Amino acid sequence: MPHATRSAWFATWYANGADSAADRAVSHPASLGVGADLIGFGGGQPAAESYPVEALERAFSRAILDHGRDVLPYGSTQGLPSLRELVAERLAQRGIDVTADNVIITTGSLQGLHLVGRITLDHGDTIVTEAPTFMGALTTWEQQQPRYLSVPVDEHGMVLDVLEEALEASPVRPRFVYLLPTFQNPSGVSMTMKRRERLLEIAREHDLLIVEDDPYGEFWFDEGAERTQPLRSLPGAEEHVIYLGTFSKILAPGIRLAYAVAPPHMINALLRAKRGVDFHTDTLLQQAVVHLVCDGDFDLEAHVAAGRGLYKARRDAMLDALEATFSSDTRWTRPGGGFFLWIDLPDGVSGDAVAAAAMAEGVSVFPGPIFYPNHDGGSSGLRLSYSNASPERIREGIQRLKRGVAAVTG
Numbered sequence: 001m002p003h004a005t006r007s008a009w010f011a012t013w014y015a016n017g018a019d020s021a022a023d024r025a026v027s028h029p030a031s032l033g034v035g036a037d038l039i040g041f042g043g044g045q046p047a048a049e050s051y052p053v054e055a056l057e058r059a060f061s062r063a064i065l066d067h068g069r070d071v072l073p074y075g076s077t078q079g080l081p082s083l084r085e086l087v088a089e090r091l092a093q094r095g096i097d098v099t100a101d102n103v104i105i106t107t108g109s110l111q112g113l114h115l116v117g118r119i120t121l122d123h124g125d126t127i128v129t130e131a132p133t134f135m136g137a138l139t140t141w142e143q144q145q146p147r148y149l150s151v152p153v154d155e156h157g158m159v160l161d162v163l164e165e166a167l168e169a170s171p172v173r174p175r176f177v178y179l180l181p182t183f184q185n186p187s188g189v190s191m192t193m194k195r196r197e198r199l200l201e202i203a204r205e206h207d208l209l210i211v212e213d214d215p216y217g218e219f220w221f222d223e224g225a226e227r228t229q230p231l232r233s234l235p236g237a238e239e240h241v242i243y244l245g246t247f248s249k250i251l252a253p254g255i256r257l258a259y260a261v262a263p264p265h266m267i268n269a270l271l272r273a274k275r276g277v278d279f280h281t282d283t284l285l286q287q288a289v290v291h292l293v294c295d296g297d298f299d300l301e302a303h304v305a306a307g308r309g310l311y312k313a314r315r316d317a318m319l320d321a322l323e324a325t326f327s328s329d330t331r332w333t334r335p336g337g338g339f340f341l342w343i344d345l346p347d348g349v350s351g352d353a354v355a356a357a358a359m360a361e362g363v364s365v366f367p368g369p370i371f372y373p374n375h376d377g378g379s380s381g382l383r384l385s386y387s388n389a390s391p392e393r394i395r396e397g398i399q400r401l402k403r404g405v406a407a408v409t410g
Helices: 003-011 021-027 053-071 081-092 109-120 135-140 160-169 193-206 264-275 283-294 300-325 351-361 391-409
Strands: 103-106 126-131 147-154 176-179 210-213 241-246 258-261 340-344 381-385
Touching: 053 283, 081 103, 081 241, 081 258, 081 283, 103 109, 103 264, 109 135, 109 176, 109 210, 109 241, 109 258, 109 264, 126 160, 147 160, 160 193, 193 210, 300 340, 300 391, 351 381, 351 391
Parallel strands: 126 147, 126 176, 176 210, 210 241
Antiparallel strands: 103 258, 241 258, 340 381
């Protein structure tokens, strides 16, 4: 049987939603900056030099030698109590008052998003998202083929006037609102406290669940940014907000360890869903992270603070390079933290074409349309990550990006 025919035959086995442009983009090696002399502005990799390798070696050694026979059997679906207690203690520093009973350990934040979809979504249900939004979240819900009510983002976060109008006009109640209110992926912007408070009011008025994804909230750079509290920390949020956080950004992305904080009445449903996915998150990994956090020779808070300094220098290098290289008809966001910024090219310049041309020049970027759930925006947009390139490579990468733009515009 010819190869082409065989491929078409196998394609009939797949469910609808088993393939997407967003998934193809993030699964390409270039999205992770992989390639000879490729400068990776595409994926959101933490800086490799920030990985606490020596401390992790000690932590894993102690986990296996001291607790191996306890953590190598099947474990609790909710996660090790000692790790959940540590998560609750760290969340208290950001104003989130929870106990270990409210915490579920997940295999990465994407699993948390998947579990939320498993327990809330039927086929064709509606989700509210920002526009643009994190395309990885969209891939976790593809099997339910939801409809998206997308709400624009400005420099202060989700535009709530548009959200309220859309909710009033919608014939169905959305199952939840998904957003990244702090150093958003892909734009880098943060929602103001006034809007956070108003969003909670809207959630109460419309009986809405909010899913707050907060992978970057500890990486603030500028004076005042550290005072932005998570939505989940606000009064009354405990009944309306599922909060997702992660160790993958502050330690290393290969450590697939995250957590969900959910209203008490949703915990059991999320645990039932998780049992059907992986039963429990790697317990050896969980125990190692407990040892890491408790290691007297490793200061996690100092490690995170060092990350802030590292990423701030890279953010500054990218902003300075953009200012020196591009003219005023190109605009970009100025994030106060996180890993990303967003570029709007001049009207009529295709982000898809520029991304392809930039790749030919040796720099990877993500085109804007993949971040729009309804494929109705971002045609001249690009997402750039500064997290995993040195300032010198960032400056060179922006020059390569400029050549890519020139190749498209002539």
